[in-house]
Amino acid sequence: MKILAVGDVCGSIGCDYIRKVLPALKREKNIDFAIINGENSADGNGMTPFSANSLFDAGADVITGGNHSFRRKEVFDYLEEKDCVLRPYNFGDANYGKGYCFVDCGSFGIAVINLSGKIYLEKNAPTCPFAAADELIEKAKADGARVIVVDFHAEATSEKRALGLYLDGKVSAVFGTHTHVQTADEQILQNGTGYITDLGMTGPVDSVLGVKKEIIINRLKSNDMSKFELANGECSLSGCIFEIDIKTGETINIERILI
Numbered sequence: 001m002k003i004l005a006v007g008d009v010c011g012s013i014g015c016d017y018i019r020k021v022l023p024a025l026k027r028e029k030n031i032d033f034a035i036i037n038g039e040n041s042a043d044g045n046g047m048t049p050f051s052a053n054s055l056f057d058a059g060a061d062v063i064t065g066g067n068h069s070f071r072r073k074e075v076f077d078y079l080e081e082k083d084c085v086l087r088p089y090n091f092g093d094a095n096y097g098k099g100y101c102f103v104d105c106g107s108f109g110i111a112v113i114n115l116s117g118k119i120y121l122e123k124n125a126p127t128c129p130f131a132a133a134d135e136l137i138e139k140a141k142a143d144g145a146r147v148i149v150v151d152f153h154a155e156a157t158s159e160k161r162a163l164g165l166y167l168d169g170k171v172s173a174v175f176g177t178h179t180h181v182q183t184a185d186e187q188i189l190q191n192g193t194g195y196i197t198d199l200g201m202t203g204p205v206d207s208v209l210g211v212k213k214e215i216i217i218n219r220l221k222s223n224d225m226s227k228f229e230l231a232n233g234e235c236s237l238s239g240c241i242f243e244i245d246i247k248t249g250e251t252i253n254i255e256r257i258l259i
Contacts, residue, residue: 001032001246003110003149004257005175006239007182008066009041010203010210010230015051017235018202019058021259026059029241029255033103034059035112037151037177037199038085039066040210043230046071049078052085062086062101064114066153066178067121070096088116088153090132092125100136102143108246110147111140113171115163117154117178129154130166137170146249149242150174157183157197164195172249173242175199180209182238186256194251200238200258207231 004026009018018036026034038060041051045068052063052075062084069079069087079085079097089099103110113136116126133150140148148171154160160176167174169191175198176183182200189195201210208216212231218224236258243253 001147001244002030003147003173003242003244004029004031004034004239005149005151005173005199005242006034006036006202006237007199008037008039008177008180008201009055010180010201011040011043012051013230013232013235014201014203014210015041015054015058018237019054021237022058025237025259031241033061033110035062035064035149035151036060037066037153038063039068039153042072045228047075048072049075052078052082061103062112064112064151064153064177065097067116067124070094086112086114088114088124088126089136090115090127090129092127094124099132100139102140102145108146109144110149111136111143111145113137113140113148113150115150115152117152117156117159119154119156119159121155129163133163133167146246147172147244148249152176153178155179160197164193165189168193168195172244173251175240182256182258184256186240186254188251188254192248192250194242194244194254196240196254196256199240202237202239203235204231205234205236
């Protein structure tokens with residue numbers, strides 16, 4: 001089977017673009033299952049029921065989150081209600097939602113795990129992602145999952161790399177999100193786990209991580225703390241396709257994409 005993982009969608013412009021290109025991409029690449037990181041899918045950061053539903057309408061099967069998952073209060077009940085909308089499991093102060101889901105695909109099952117890194121993401125008081133991963137992998141096995149996929153929402157590339165190597169042979173794929181910059185290190189690790197440090201983002205190209213470039217330049221140059229505004233203009237979609245053997249749970253092919 002082929003699983004498409006799409007990097008952080010930025011605001012309504014990113015949602016509009018993914019609705020435009022994802023259906024054709026899924027047909028062209030014969031995608032069986034799509035995971036989209038939606039923690040920035042609402043304008044002004046965070047996620048709302050409206051922005052999440054727009055990603056489902058575009059073709060998402062599971063939506064993952066990150067450090068902005070709880071930014072919008074209107075999403076709290078939605079996180080509780082929707083089994084396939086996740087936030088990082090290991091948030092120490094989390095009161096809403098879940099960080100794991102199991103999807104029954106008939107002859108086999110897929111488990112999706114959402115975790116947060118600790119380095120530079122202390123605000124949500126994340127607990128150890130390694131221990132959390134071990135716990136959820138055992139749950140996935142008990143649920144009968146043949147395919148296990150991990151979205152590791154983390155800042156430090158070293159932390160992402162370390163978790164990827166730690167989970168090699170334990171899960172089908174590990175992909176990083178959060179930095180909005182796609183890395184060129186997609187690979188199949190020694191024991192069959194597909195890995196990429198960061199998927200990148202889906203949103204405006206002429207921007208700094210989705211934000212108007214002038215705002216970020218002025219903030220860095222002169223400490224101007226103006227409110228962030230989403231950029232506009234031409235967009236791109238970035239992500240990675242993992243082709244997985246459902247009998248072994250191993251990745252047998254990996255393809256980084258940028259549209």
